[in-house]
Amino acid sequence: MSGRKRTLEAMSFELFMTAVAAIALVIIIAPSLVVLIVSFTSGFSLRFPPPGYSLRWYAELWNAWQLHFAAKNSLIVALWATGLSVGLGVAAALAISRSRALSARLLDSLFMSPLVLPALAFGLAALMLFSLVGLPVSPLTLVIGHTVVCVPYVVRNTVAALAQLEPTLLESSAVLGASRLYTFRRVVLPLIRPGIIAGAFIAFMSSFDNVPVSLFLRDAATDMLPIRMWQDLEGKLDVTIAALSGVLIIATVALVAIMERVTGLSRRLTN
Amino acid sequence: MGAAPASRDVTSYGMGLAAPLALFFLLFFVAPLLQLLWLSLHNDTTALHWGLGQYLHFLTDPFSLSVLGSTLLLGAEVTAVCLVLGFPIAWLYQRVGPKLQTIIILIVLLPLLTSVVVRTFAWIVILGRQGIINATLQSLGIIDTPLKLLYTQFGVVLALAQVQMPLMTLPLITALGRIDPNLDDASCSLGAGSWRTFFRIVLPLALPGVIAGCTLTYAAAITAFITQSLIGGGQMLFMPMYLYQQASTLQNWPFAAAISIIFLLAVLAVVSVFTTLGRMSRGYGGA
Numbered sequence: 001m002s003g004r005k006r007t008l009e010a011m012s013f014e015l016f017m018t019a020v021a022a023i024a025l026v027i028i029i030a031p032s033l034v035v036l037i038v039s040f041t042s043g044f045s046l047r048f049p050p051p052g053y054s055l056r057w058y059a060e061l062w063n064a065w066q067l068h069f070a071a072k073n074s075l076i077v078a079l080w081a082t083g084l085s086v087g088l089g090v091a092a093a094l095a096i097s098r099s100r101a102l103s104a105r106l107l108d109s110l111f112m113s114p115l116v117l118p119a120l121a122f123g124l125a126a127l128m129l130f131s132l133v134g135l136p137v138s139p140l141t142l143v144i145g146h147t148v149v150c151v152p153y154v155v156r157n158t159v160a161a162l163a164q165l166e167p168t169l170l171e172s173s174a175v176l177g178a179s180r181l182y183t184f185r186r187v188v189l190p191l192i193r194p195g196i197i198a199g200a201f202i203a204f205m206s207s208f209d210n211v212p213v214s215l216f217l218r219d220a221a222t223d224m225l226p227i228r229m230w231q232d233l234e235g236k237l238d239v240t241i242a243a244l245s246g247v248l249i250i251a252t253v254a255l256v257a258i259m260e261r262v263t264g265l266s267r268r269l270t271n
Numbered sequence: 272m273g274a275a276p277a278s279r280d281v282t283s284y285g286m287g288l289a290a291p292l293a294l295f296f297l298l299f300f301v302a303p304l305l306q307l308l309w310l311s312l313h314n315d316t317t318a319l320h321w322g323l324g325q326y327l328h329f330l331t332d333p334f335s336l337s338v339l340g341s342t343l344l345l346g347a348e349v350t351a352v353c354l355v356l357g358f359p360i361a362w363l364y365q366r367v368g369p370k371l372q373t374i375i376i377l378i379v380l381l382p383l384l385t386s387v388v389v390r391t392f393a394w395i396v397i398l399g400r401q402g403i404i405n406a407t408l409q410s411l412g413i414i415d416t417p418l419k420l421l422y423t424q425f426g427v428v429l430a431l432a433q434v435q436m437p438l439m440t441l442p443l444i445t446a447l448g449r450i451d452p453n454l455d456d457a458s459c460s461l462g463a464g465s466w467r468t469f470f471r472i473v474l475p476l477a478l479p480g481v482i483a484g485c486t487l488t489y490a491a492a493i494t495a496f497i498t499q500s501l502i503g504g505g506q507m508l509f510m511p512m513y514l515y516q517q518a519s520t521l522q523n524w525p526f527a528a529a530i531s532i533i534f535l536l537a538v539l540a541v542v543s544v545f546t547t548l549g550r551m552s553r554g555y556g557g558a
Contacts, residue, residue: 013465021359031393048403088292095289118494121531125303167282174281209386229388245389266376
């Protein structure tokens with residue numbers, strides 16, 4: 001009798017948890033699917049389900065030069081910010097990861113702080129400083145601002161990869177007569193490369209998607225893609241934006257699939 | 272051949288390698304924030320007169336205080352929704368095979384890397400007057416006129432919860448993965464039911480993950496200015512938009528600086544409360 005009661009009780013628990021998890025997973029995935037479906041509409045509105053299907057809005061996208069221009073700017077800034085983040089971030093990660101000194105832990109907190117501080121406040125602060133020292137906003141100030149908010153991802157992933165590295169490997173390499181630089185190039189770098197790539201990927205995506213920093217640090221001539229999209233959406237609901245969203249969703253899925261292969265991204269983010 | 276002295280530790284690198292990034296942060300992160308603080312301590316827009324006028328203005332203005340209050344409340348609501356929906360995902364993840372695990376993790380991960388504007392746009396399509404929810408309810412004859420879902424607190428919380436869900440779920444998956452599965456069995460074989468085992472064993476042991484997830488979700492939700500402004504519309508004002516309006520439209524930089532500092536302090540206060548709780552919970556669950 002009590003055994004039967006317990007199984008009922010266990011079943012109620014499992015049923016409840018599974019049902020909530022299923023609802024939550026649907027809530028997570030549904031919006032992207034909805035946008036993807038709506039982007040193929042043949043009509044003029046964002047009605048769901050669409051009255052018919054066509055590629056007309058993707059064709060429209062082909063001629064949207066304003067969006068092309070903004071996308072190009074976003075891509076260039078993201079590439080520069082990612083490059084700078086990798087250069088500065090990997091070096092810093094090497095220095096702080098194996099040190100137990102207080103200074104290393106303080107630097108670690110400093111390098112991570114852009115992740116929790118409101119980016120909009122940082123954007124405003126950077127704009128004020130640049131205007132105080134007489135540096136006008138330009139693509140350069142954009143790259144600097146983006147690097148500050150993107151470098152934490154590179155530092156964090158590289159530090160995590162270095163933590164997995166066996167110190168004995170470095171010792172054996174040194175005992176066998178290899179110089180530090182040689183050991184770094186032939187032993188350390190190949191082992192931490194997936195971590196660096198994963199960090200660079202997340203840094204790139206977050207720069208490409210950044211609005212709060214760009215809002216303050218871009219000049220009038222430098223339109224950025226997420227800002228362009230945001231302003232278009234504030235004005236009117238344009239189906240072209242749905243097509244662009246479709247392109248971005250498909251590109252993200254493809255990039256994540258590649259990154260999962262190359263770096264085991266999902267395991268990196270849950271360890 | 273230039274052999275290094277034997278005493279030198281070959282497993283670590285010098286702190287000098289951190290110098291370029293430290294310098295970069297000093298110039299472009301620390302200095303701007305100090306300048307922000309300096310400007311917020313001036314009473315006039317030309318920054319000639321020192322004083323606490325901007326802070327007094329904020330703290331005695333009912334409108335400003337209500338913006339701060341609604342922002343902090345919004346963060347709490349979004350965090351609660353994410354926790355209630357995210358925990359079962361992490362629980363399910365630990366109970367399925369490796370294939371389903373990969374699918375779950377990719378479903379959770381994808382939104383994190385998809386553009387925030389795209390994700391927010393999706394919610395406009397779903398919640399709008401002609402959106403899926405209204406169209407479905409109308410075709411089922413449940414309602415006659417479309418419900419107002421967009422530009423409501425409900426809409427903002429729902430959209431933000433979806434946008435920030437990965438930040439809650441990923442630390443929870445990590446935390447649940449570290450719990451010894453035998454504890455679960457032991458508790459059940461000693462006669463505790465599944466619900467009791469969950470609340471007395473699993474939840475307390477997962478507390479570090481819960482706290483990490485809550486910190487990230489809360490900080491992200493209150494600063495998520497795109498989703499707040501697009502789903503909330505013009506009538507709902509939260510701290511990021513308030514700060515942007517004062518800085519950009521009104522050019523009131525000292526007041527915008529004071530808003531920023533108050534907002535920064537509010538975020539820091541919440542993060543440090545969570546961090547303290549996390550330290551306490553690790554002593555409790557880490558044994």
